[in-house]
Amino acid sequence: xxxxxxxxxxxxxxxxxxxxxxxxxxxxxxxxxxxxxxxxxxxxxxxxxxxxxxxxxxxxxxxxxxxxxxxxxxxxxxxxxxxxxxxxxxxxxxxxxxxxxxxxxxxxxxxxxxxxxxxxxxxxxxxxxxxxxxxxxxxxxxxxxxxxxxxxxxxxxxxxxxxxxxxxxxxxxxxxxxxxxxxxxxxxxxxxxxxxxxxxxxxxxxxxxxxxxxxxxxxxxxxxxxxxxxxxxxxxxxxxxxxxxxx
Ligand SMILES: *[C@@H]1O[C@H](CO)[C@@H](O)[C@H](O)[C@H]1NC(C)=O
Ligand SMILES: *[C@@H]1O[C@H](CO)[C@@H](O)[C@H](O)[C@H]1NC(C)=O
Ligand SMILES: *[C@@H]1O[C@H](CO)[C@@H](O)[C@H](O)[C@H]1NC(C)=O
Numbered sequence: 001x002x003x004x005x006x007x008x009x010x011x012x013x014x015x016x017x018x019x020x021x022x023x024x025x026x027x028x029x030x031x032x033x034x035x036x037x038x039x040x041x042x043x044x045x046x047x048x049x050x051x052x053x054x055x056x057x058x059x060x061x062x063x064x065x066x067x068x069x070x071x072x073x074x075x076x077x078x079x080x081x082x083x084x085x086x087x088x089x090x091x092x093x094x095x096x097x098x099x100x101x102x103x104x105x106x107x108x109x110x111x112x113x114x115x116x117x118x119x120x121x122x123x124x125x126x127x128x129x130x131x132x133x134x135x136x137x138x139x140x141x142x143x144x145x146x147x148x149x150x151x152x153x154x155x156x157x158x159x160x161x162x163x164x165x166x167x168x169x170x171x172x173x174x175x176x177x178x179x180x181x182x183x184x185x186x187x188x189x190x191x192x193x194x195x196x197x198x199x200x201x202x203x204x205x206x207x208x209x210x211x212x213x214x215x216x217x218x219x220x221x222x223x224x225x226x227x228x229x230x231x232x233x234x235x236x237x238x239x240x241x242x243x244x245x246x247x
Contacts, residue, residue: 021105022060022097024048030109040115043085048097048107050078059100065093076100086113091142116195117141122188122203127180129211134176135204137191139168145193148173153187182208 025047026036038044050058057077062069069082080097084090091113098106117139127133139145148168150159159166159175162184167174173191186208192201 021051022048022099022107023051024095024097024107024109026109034109035112036109037112037114038084038086040086040088040113043083044111045081045083046095046097046109048080048082050099061098061100061103063096063098066096069095084111086111088113088115091115112142114142116198117145117193117200119191119193119200119202122205124205124207126207126209127185129182129208130179131211132176132178133180133185133206134174135189135191135206136172136174137202138171139173139191139193140171141193141195144170145195146170147194149192150175151190151192154190180208 024030027045027047028037030036036044036046046062048060048062050060060076060078060080062071062080062082071080071082075081082095084095090111092110094108094110096106096108098104119137119139125133125135137148139148149156150166150173151157152162163179163181164175164177164185167176175189177185186206189204189206190201192199194200
């Protein structure tokens with residue numbers, strides 16, 4: 001009885017997968033939404049199998065975002081494997097496997113490529129006094145990080161109080177001001193984020209230099225051009241007069 005029930009269950013399961021025709025399996029697994037979660041640069045293999053075993057081989061085709069993937073010979077019949085080393089661009093990419101004869105018999109998975117923010121090292125920045133400056137940290141990561149902390153000389157400061165504006169759009173976090181002040185703004189600025197209990201940070205060593213008088217380049221060029229044009233015009237009209245003389 002138990003066996004019969006088990007068999008029936010097995011049959012029912014087979015039937016329910018039969019209707020799919022093709023099925024994709026992945027290592028690591030596919031979740032119920034058809035999403036495969038993978039880390040950047042970590043190889044994932046996607047296995048597509050024709051569920052109904054038939055005598056005649058069934059040709060399988062793979063697509064990435066609708067574009068055909070080149071498959072080696074022997075990797076298309078009844079079972080086909082593609083290996084992906086995910087890059088940033090593969091995040092959200094859809095991989096579809098279908099029968100060559102009938103593209104409606106298909107199955108798809110979407111990649112969710114997780115990656116930490118690219119925050120390391122330090123950068124020396126020199127700014128003139130009274131000039132504007134922007135310190136930008138790239139915090140783009142998947143999943144998104146929200147806990148950004150800025151410190152100055154390794155201690156937390158009230159950024160607004162020292163005249164700095166903080167913006168954060170989920171991709172970049174930025175400290176800026178329109179007017180750098182020597183006593184106020186020099187120091188080591190560090191942005192840090194935590195990504196799965198690991199700390200990522202970048203430091204900017206900000207130095208201020210004396211203000212230099214900017215040479216008014218644009219007005220100078222304009223003046224030179226005007227003078228040159230006037231001269232040219234003068235020569236040209238003279239030349240025409242001379243020409244007329246000779247006629
Ligand atoms: C493709 O497969 C679907 C679903 O099994 C079926 O309804 C349809 O008739 C097939 N089309 C062709 C051209 O074989
Ligand atoms: C991708 O995976 C991360 C980590 O589990 C999760 O937080 C995020 O919501 C997933 N994104 C999508 C689009 O499924
Ligand atoms: C940070 O430290 C440097 C060197 O000790 C000092 O000159 C600067 O004023 C400090 N900056 C702030 C904002 O406290």
